[in-house]
Amino acid sequence: MNLDYESLRILAWGILLFALIGFAISEGISLGSCALLTLVCRNPNERNILVATVAPSLYLQQSWMLALIAFIFAAWPLVYAVGFACLQALILPLVAAWLIRPFSLVLANALNEKWRSTFDKILSYSNFLAILGLGLILGNVIKGIPFHLDDEMHIVFLGDIWALINPFTLLVALCCTGLIVFHGALYLQLDHRVPFADSCRSLALKAGIAFLISFILISLWLSRLEGYHINSEILTQAPSNPLLKFVKRGDELWMDNYQHQFTLWLLPTLVLIGGGLGIWFNQKQNHYAAFLGSCVAVACSVLTAGLTLFPFLLPSNRSLNTSLSIWDASTSQANLSLLVPIAGIAFLMMALISRWSYRMPNQLTAAKPQSSCSQHPH
Numbered sequence: 001m002n003l004d005y006e007s008l009r010i011l012a013w014g015i016l017l018f019a020l021i022g023f024a025i026s027e028g029i030s031l032g033s034c035a036l037l038t039l040v041c042r043n044p045n046e047r048n049i050l051v052a053t054v055a056p057s058l059y060l061q062q063s064w065m066l067a068l069i070a071f072i073f074a075a076w077p078l079v080y081a082v083g084f085a086c087l088q089a090l091i092l093p094l095v096a097a098w099l100i101r102p103f104s105l106v107l108a109n110a111l112n113e114k115w116r117s118t119f120d121k122i123l124s125y126s127n128f129l130a131i132l133g134l135g136l137i138l139g140n141v142i143k144g145i146p147f148h149l150d151d152e153m154h155i156v157f158l159g160d161i162w163a164l165i166n167p168f169t170l171l172v173a174l175c176c177t178g179l180i181v182f183h184g185a186l187y188l189q190l191d192h193r194v195p196f197a198d199s200c201r202s203l204a205l206k207a208g209i210a211f212l213i214s215f216i217l218i219s220l221w222l223s224r225l226e227g228y229h230i231n232s233e234i235l236t237q238a239p240s241n242p243l244l245k246f247v248k249r250g251d252e253l254w255m256d257n258y259q260h261q262f263t264l265w266l267l268p269t270l271v272l273i274g275g276g277l278g279i280w281f282n283q284k285q286n287h288y289a290a291f292l293g294s295c296v297a298v299a300c301s302v303l304t305a306g307l308t309l310f311p312f313l314l315p316s317n318r319s320l321n322t323s324l325s326i327w328d329a330s331t332s333q334a335n336l337s338l339l340v341p342i343a344g345i346a347f348l349m350m351a352l353i354s355r356w357s358y359r360m361p362n363q364l365t366a367a368k369p370q371s372s373c374s375q376h377p378h
Helices: 005-035 044-075 077-086 088-110 113-143 169-189 198-220 253-260 262-283 287-309 333-375
Strands: 147-149 156-157 225-229 247-251 312-314
Touching: 005 044, 005 113, 005 169, 005 287, 005 333, 044 077, 044 088, 044 113, 044 333, 077 088, 077 147, 077 156, 077 312, 088 113, 113 169, 113 287, 169 262, 169 287, 198 225, 198 262, 198 287, 225 253, 247 253, 247 333, 253 262, 262 287
Parallel strands: none
Antiparallel strands: 147 156, 225 247
16 A cells, blocks of 8 residues: 555544444444343343344454454554553453453353343443443543653553542543443334333433433533643654654643534534434334434544544643654554555454344344244134
């Protein structure tokens, strides 16, 4: 691929956003659906229907996180190193919750009814924990992580667990929880014959309203939250070195991109429109349109976060000049020229496979009543 370094960095960042959208929509379905297991299922039959809807694609959707981690490691190795070094207090519980999910499904199906109820609760709680962990990580990325890079690129974490959990990050975690639960509850209603559709509709309404309110509050907070801005020449073609720039921090700087590109305001507007239409169609019981609305809200939420942070990937709130951006934390030009086309094709294929995998459970459950009727003629 004969592209200059700047173009490759922009393309890699675009692929990252695409992968995050695919991850949020696809994995958001399984996270949101499984989190509702103990809230909407009143008997073993309803539990089996919900699990049958999500379980066939659960392992496939977990590959999104693995692929994302691998892509970040390959494209921005310094971001990977700093992120895992400084956010391990949030990442380790998140990984544990992620790993518990498939084991809980297997054990719940293998054990008796008493233990099945216990593992169903573990499955539901682990999904809520994973959603909260993702929200806390996103909140810290926006607020800034307390880290420093010395002259030899040694990573120094300048905070503790309590520096990572604060009112702003908790609000972002609440917003993510509302969005994912809203998304999962609408997905479960795509098959209108499921016996827990009314419960899902009620929870989708509450979760959708909570998401929209928290999203508006975050937007208002960001307009007053200290943001970051590169105050020196941006070396888009130079080799990666985050120590060669000067970064300033000040109020309303996270709104800087929106002030220079007014059309970017369309993204948060689409978040509100998508969420609002999802709630409205949910109440009208137009399940497919409601789910499309939540997909728009999820995709535009990811784009809003990415374009608000641009060009930063991991800002530092203690050592401003060591903040990591797409221009100074990427791998070499030769590596990116090989990685960008491979990753682009791979994530596109994953998106297509994920779309296909989520069609199968509905098709299978739709076929069950017909087969049972054919076995019992009138």
